[in-house]
Amino acid sequence: MSKRLIIIIIVALISAASLYLVLNQLMGASNLEILDVDFKLSLENYRLCRSIELLVKNKGDANLTISSVRIDGKDVHLWILRGGYIPPRSTATILVFYPWKSGGKYSIEIVSDSGSAKVEEAAPSLDKIGFIVNNRRTIDWHGILSFEVEFSDGECKPYCLEIVDENGVKATSQMWGILTYDSGYVRYAVISFIAHIPKESSKTYYLVPVDKEVRGVSDKINVFENSDSILVSNGELTVKFNLTDRFHGSIDYFGSQNKGINFAEIFKPPQATLSELYFFHGFLDSVFDSNGKMFAIIMKTDVTVESKGPLFAVVKRTWKLRDLGMAYDFYAIPENGTYILYNFLVDIEKPMGLGALAGEGEYTIYNPAGMGSFAIAHLAVKNATFFLTLGGEIYAPLYPGMDIYADQPMAACIDHETGVFIQLLANDPQNPVGYWHISKQKFPWHIWGGDKPNPSTSEIGGYEYAKDLIFIAGVHKYMLCYSGQQSDPWRSGGLVIQPGTYSWLFEVYAAIKEDVLTAMKREYNMYYSNLEIEVKV
Known part of the structure; x- marks a missing residue:
């Protein structure tokens, strides 16, 4: 074969390849392919x-970057791609959080910077959903289990759910913390039920939607309501919500009236105005900052008693996130025991940018207790002097405080037999709490002076009115505030919470005249070490 002919063939091949690429681009060909779709139900x-x-x-x-995921033509913002992009000639997994319906058919489209891919898939049909609870202990396990559950639209009406074990026996149960779709069906709820699992064995409990409401009132929980407060008491624990216009449902009593212990105090200096830079709060609140602070005391709130049993009395507080959406606090006080369950949900309608949260220099006033202005479950404990971890370590950092991983509970103690601890039971997968930020101080306004901005009278008062409180705040996993006990913040440059619904569930326990560390280990083991739980469908 002559050299000229070889050259002609090579040129022809190159031209054909170039033409193929051009035609592919013109015809919208994509480098993205969906290989498999798996509808998952996980715990x-x-x-x-x-x-x-x-x-x-x-x-x-x-490299290929995903820009959006669409289901039935609508953008879904709650998805995760590890690493942020897909390398050339590689596969990756995209996890989309979506309340798919049993047997539902869905059109799924992924859009990238190199084209899109689309498939039509049907979800599996679910007979029923169950929890297999394995008791690892050598003694029987008896107690209340609580699960955050997301339902599909049309699946379950409020309170219309029974819990039935593998033998067909109904368990005493309660649906609470309810958020509904526009249709009126349940979107999110906490499902609590009494479980009894023999030693070293397992039992399965099924969620069974029914037509009639399953509700009850406990005769062991007293709920007193008037125009100024809601007071809930089970004989061991008393919780009071202050309903006055100044405090908007904040908790100002959490403790034992019989033993004369109150861990709660509302922080809002008498001279302070709503236009200032404070975060005002009671014993247990949450806060965001997106072009200004958002928390219950300065927002329009609605406080009601959602239910009075059979397992918990539940107080619900609803407040606005300006024009960004709504926030919901649910406080569940049990029939007996000295703990509450705190369920916090936000339903966000617009992207909410949080910015770099742990400010320094002149920005420190925006930074109430060193945790910035983002806290999911901000616990303020009166007269406590130190913090205690599950491993027995003791900390007492002054402002700006320090961060410790939130995979285990954290206590704020008056002494070793009097304190409050918090532990995370259900974390939001998209915006998880990753750290407990602990600090014995709010911003020390009393040191301002000289070349620093002159504080107002109420700012000076802020130090005076916060000096008997110490703080534990749940901090976003990707917004670590301070590393160790160093004063220099590690700032990750901010994040944006996309439209969607996010939720977290906590236990807050009051140790009163009992060893705090022993109580903390017992509660942690009850939820984690002693049990192994999986989903059954």
Whole structure:
């Protein structure tokens, strides 16, 4: 074969390849391919998640970035791609959090910077959903289990749910912390029920939707309501919500009236105005900052008693996130015991940017207790002097405080037999709490002076009115505030919470005249070490 002919063939091949690429681009060809779709039902600690796992492939020779995921033509913002992009000629998994319906058919589209891919898939049909609870202990396990559950639209009406064990026996149960779809069906709820599992064995409990409401009132929980407060008491624990216009349902009593212990105090200096930079709060609140602070005391709130049993009396507080959406606090006080369950949900309608949260320099006044202005479950404990971990370590950091991983409980103690601890039961998978930020002080306004901005009278008062409080705040996993006990913040540059619904569930326990560390280990083991739980469908 002549050299000229070889050259002609090579040129022809190159031209054909170039023409193919051009035509592909003109025809909208994509380097993205969806290889597999898996509708999943999984348990993350005490949160039942529905998700769609997408196995995708980048067929191209350059990195591929996903810009959006659409289901039935609508953008879904709650999805995760590890690493943020897909390398050339590689596969990756996209996890989409979506409340898919049993047997439902869905159109799923992924859009990237190198084209899109679309599939039509049907979700599996679910006969029923159950929890297999395995008791690892050598003695029987008896107590209340609580799970955050996301339902599909049309699946379950409020309170219309029974818990039935593998033998067909109904367990005493309660649906609370209810958020509904526009249709009136349940969207999110906490499902609590009494479980009894013999030693070293397992039992399965099923969620069974029914037509009639399953509700009850406990005769062991007293609920007193008037125009100024809601007071809930089970004989061991008393919790009071202050309903006055100044405090908007904040907790100003948490403790034992019989033993003369109150861990709660509302922080809002008498001279302070709503236009200032404070975060005003009671014993247990949450706070955001997106172009200004958002928390219950300065927002329009609605406080009601959602239910009075059979297992918990539940107080619900609803407040606005300006034009960004709504926030919901649910405080569940049990029939007996000295703990509450705190369920916090936000339903966000617009992207909410939080910015760098742990400010320094002149920005420190924006930074109430060193945790910035983001806290999911901010616990303020009166007269406590030190913090205690599950491992027995003691800390007492002054402002700006320090961060410790939130995978185990954290206590704020008056002494070793009097304190309050908090532990995370259900974490939001998209915006998880990753750290407990602990500090014995709010911003020390009393040191301002000289070349620093002159504080107002109320700012000076802020120090005076906060000096008997210490703080534990749940901090976003990707917004670590301070490393160790160093004063220099590690700032990750901010984050944006996309439209969607996010939720967290905590236990807050008052140790009164009992060893705090022993109580903390017992409660942690009860939820985690002693039990192994999985989903059954």
